[in-house]
Amino acid sequence: KNQVEQSPQSLIILEGKNCTLQCNYTVSPFSNLRWYKQDTGRGPVSLTIMTFSENTKSNGRYTATLDADTKQSSLHITASQLSDSASYICVCILTGGGNKLTFGTGTQLKVEL
Amino acid sequence: GAVVSQHPSWVICKSGTSVKIECRSLDFQATTMFWYRQFPKQSLMLMATSNEGSKATYEQGVEKDKFLINHASLTLSTLTVTSAHPEDSSFYICSAGPRGAGYTFGSGTRLTVV
Numbered sequence: 581k582n583q584v585e586q587s588p589q590s591l592i593i594l595e596g597k598n599c600t601l602q603c604n605y606t607v608s609p610f611s612n613l614r615w616y617k618q619d620t621g622r623g624p625v626s627l628t629i630m631t632f633s634e635n636t637k638s639n640g641r642y643t644a645t646l647d648a649d650t651k652q653s654s655l656h657i658t659a660s661q662l663s664d665s666a667s668y669i670c671v672c673i674l675t676g677g678g679n680k681l682t683f684g685t686g687t688q689l690k691v692e693l
Numbered sequence: 694g695a696v697v698s699q700h701p702s703w704v705i706c707k708s709g710t711s712v713k714i715e716c717r718s719l720d721f722q723a724t725t726m727f728w729y730r731q732f733p734k735q736s737l738m739l740m741a742t743s744n745e746g747s748k749a750t751y752e753q754g755v756e757k758d759k760f761l762i763n764h765a766s767l768t769l770s771t772l773t774v775t776s777a778h779p780e781d782s783s784f785y786i787c788s789a790g791p792r793g794a795g796y797t798f799g800s801g802t803r804l805t806v807v
Contacts, residue, residue, distance in 0.1 A: 623798035
């Protein structure tokens with residue numbers, strides 16, 4: 581069964597600190613993996629996109645990594661800001677799956693002063 | 694980049710009435726759009742795939758007569774929640790993208806049925 585699991589489920593950090601969110605997947609065959617940020621009451625917004633052949637992708641203070649051998653991805657947030665408080669969702673896209681998205685369970689991040 | 698607009702952002706309706714939610718692709722043509730439902734602290738659940746000019750494909754367990762989907766043009770899909778009840782209260786999100794991909798999401802619609 582194609583699954584995407586994220587950890588931790590929730591996380592609280594102080595403003596300015598770094599954090600890393602984890603994503604483990606069993607989706608196969610694998611096309612690409614995306615990290616999204618979802619603010620409360622809003623739709624998800626894409627942060628990074630990686631194909632199976634890419635190891636890392638950055639977008640400002642967000643850096644995603646991918647290890648296709650271990651089927652793990654991580655999202656590293658540098659110098660966190662209060663506005664980073666949101667849910668972060670790891671999404672896998674199946675190859676030839678009609679562009680069907682498999683969503684992770686999400687990590688709820690709260691950045692505090 | 695691809696932009697998907699969803700309207701309204703929130704709606705409150707009385708039990709028994711119907712509510713229509715619109716999803717528009719602003720800078721590309723979308724032959725396929727996707728409709729999701731999200732409960733608090735849960736992940737998005739695909740409800741149906743909207744196909745331009747043909748019938749929508751519903752996921753198992755989703756009532757097609759309750760959630761009517763119309764995709765009459767290449768830039769607009771609508772979801773109508775018919776005879777809404779309090780249990781239909783949820784956050785509804787659409788997605789679309791060039792070449793049929795659904796990687797770009799709308800801003801979502803908060804539906805509250807009273």
